[in-house]
Amino acid sequence: MKGTTVEAGEVSKQSTPGSRGVNKVLSLMDFIMRIIAALGTLASSIAMGTTRQTLPFVTRFVRFKAVYKDLPTFTFFVIANSIVCGYLVISLCLSFFHIIKSAAVRSRIFLVIFDTVMMALLTAAASAAAAIVAVAHNGSTGANWFPICQQYRSFCERISGSLIGSFISIIVLVLIIIVTSVAISRR
Amino acid sequence: MKGTTVEAGEVSKQSTPGSRGVNKVLSLMDFIMRIIAALGTLASSIAMGTTRQTLPFVTRFVRFKAVYKDLPTFTFFVIANSIVCGYLVISLCLSFFHIIKSAAVRSRIFLVIFDTVMMALLTAAASAAAAIVAVAHNGSTGANWFPICQQYRSFCERISGSLIGSFISIIVLVLIIIVTSVAISRR
Numbered sequence: 017m018k019g020t021t022v023e024a025g026e027v028s029k030q031s032t033p034g035s036r037g038v039n040k041v042l043s044l045m046d047f048i049m050r051i052i053a054a055l056g057t058l059a060s061s062i063a064m065g066t067t068r069q070t071l072p073f074v075t076r077f078v079r080f081k082a083v084y085k086d087l088p089t090f091t092f093f094v095i096a097n098s099i100v101c102g103y104l105v106i107s108l109c110l111s112f113f114h115i116i117k118s119a120a121v122r123s124r125i126f127l128v129i130f131d132t133v134m135m136a137l138l139t140a141a142a143s144a145a146a147a148i149v150a151v152a153h154n155g156s157t158g159a160n161w162f163p164i165c166q167q168y169r170s171f172c173e174r175i176s177g178s179l180i181g182s183f184i185s186i187i188v189l190v191l192i193i194i195v196t197s198v199a200i201s202r203r
Numbered sequence: 204m205k206g207t208t209v210e211a212g213e214v215s216k217q218s219t220p221g222s223r224g225v226n227k228v229l230s231l232m233d234f235i236m237r238i239i240a241a242l243g244t245l246a247s248s249i250a251m252g253t254t255r256q257t258l259p260f261v262t263r264f265v266r267f268k269a270v271y272k273d274l275p276t277f278t279f280f281v282i283a284n285s286i287v288c289g290y291l292v293i294s295l296c297l298s299f300f301h302i303i304k305s306a307a308v309r310s311r312i313f314l315v316i317f318d319t320v321m322m323a324l325l326t327a328a329a330s331a332a333a334a335i336v337a338v339a340h341n342g343s344t345g346a347n348w349f350p351i352c353q354q355y356r357s358f359c360e361r362i363s364g365s366l367i368g369s370f371i372s373i374i375v376l377v378l379i380i381i382v383t384s385v386a387i388s389r390r
Contacts, residue, residue, distance in 0.1 A: 086343070139330070190320060
């Protein structure tokens with residue numbers, strides 16, 4: 017009986033051709049989704065990082081200028097998007113390895129762990145930026161914060177747009193984690 | 204040869220006693236971590252939801268009062284924490300089922316999917332609230348937003364404190380997803 021179990025363990029490591037095919041498709045989906053997410057974060061960090069607006073009037077002492085560095089939340093947004101983008105590009109190698117060797121499990125768990133952490137990082141950055149953008153648009157009567165978007169209209173439009181790429185990447189990262197979990201269960 | 208494979212597949216479904224023991228430990232960890240995360244979100248939503256401060260002076264028209272509802276981000280924070288807390292309590296049933304039946308895979312994938320979504324929701328709420336709290340504390344010279352914490356000191360201290368529970372829950376949720384992935388891979 018003991019002998020059979022050991023033998024069974026050996027054989028079960030070679031998955032059936034059908035499940036291997038499904039795992040290859042899942043790995044391919046994973047690879048493509050990683051590219052999409054990487055492009056999303058890249059677009060976001062470029063859009064936020066390059067946005068600046070100078071108002072067409074100056075006082076004697078002040079030149080009215082808005083860049084992302086004025087608010088630490090936006091700096092965090094650019095850094096977090098760059099980190100996640102870099103990670104996703106590097107993870108493409110491992111994802112490509114999974115297409116070839118679709119039964120790999122340990123490296124998939126490794127990816128799930130990092131994907132989850134990166135998703136948390138990106139979600140934190142994107143929602144913090146979104147909260148600030150919301151205040152910039154609407155202001156806050158309770159806190160007496162003035163909506164700066166009334167002056168810096170084009171600045172506000174661009175930073176609002178730059179959030180889109182991040183939120184698409186977050187959704188794609190959720191899908192990546194789900195697909196990887198399914199692939200792990202199907203080996 | 205074909206016969207052997209089928210037989211192997213049958214046997215491999217019954218995991219070895221050793222791996223079953225490890226899976227039981229993982230399931231138990233999962234159960235305990237869910238309780239911790241649920242308590243964290245509960246504490247956060249109660250702390251944020253019950254905070255109010257009225258300043259000791261009034262003008263003829265205005266009574267200076269701060270509640271969480273003044274800022275939509277804080278309302279989102281309370282709602283998201285309540286949703287995640289409710290989900291975690293419900294998921295305890297399934298987590299308990301995994302302690303008894305530690306080889307279950309499909310229900311674990313089900314949990315990973317919802318855990319990931321809930322983690323994203325909680326991270327979004329907590330970091331949006333943190334971004335607003337940061338502005339409330341430090342203000343923003345660029346945007347000309349005044350730090351309201353200088354007046355509403357006790358309100359600010361309590362809402363800052365209420366973030367802690369959420370961030371602990373986020374870390375615990377990341378650990379839960381990792382533990383579940385490992386458990387799925389070990390069946």
